Amino acid sequence: MSTAEYIFGYTGGLVLLGVLVWISIALHLAYTKIDLILTHLKNCPAIMVRAPLRHGGPWGKLLLVGGISGIITFPNFYLKRGELNADDLSKLPFMLRRKLLIMHWSVILLLSAAFILWVIGKIVGWHH
Structure with a gap:
């Protein structure tokens, strides 16, 4: 294997490790803080429509945290449509809001990196 293939492989491994x-x-956030998050955002239809996912096991909890982090990261879209309450959003504890923002941007970065690696692999022809 060439040096480029090793670098490509290690980068892919790092992306996979990052996703895990x-x-x-x-999941830790979902199992420890979801009730607090839902309490602070109880007047937000976009959040409350997703709230039953917390009873959907680990997969449901992942979807709920992902959905909430997306809403918190891009609030203007939901505020304009009346699906997010600005007062509830402002009362969400800063550190919790920050964690949700970091979570969302990090998953965007990880998925983008995985896609870029896949495209590079297709272009170079390293698939067998």
Whole structure:
């Protein structure tokens, strides 16, 4: 194997490890803080429509945390449509909001990196 293939492989491994760490952190957040998050955002239809996912096991909890982090990361879209309450959003604890923002941007970065690696692999022809 060439040096480029080793670099490509290690980078892919790091992305995969990053995704596993992200899932672990998201599940920890879901199992420990979801009630607090839902209490603070109880007047937000976009959040409350997703709230039953907390009873959907680990997969449902991941979807709920991912959905909430997306809403918190891009609030203007939901505020304009009346699906997010600005007062509830402002009362969400800063550190919790920050964690959700970091979670969302990190998963965007990880998925983008995985896609870029896949495209590079297709272009170079390293698939067998």
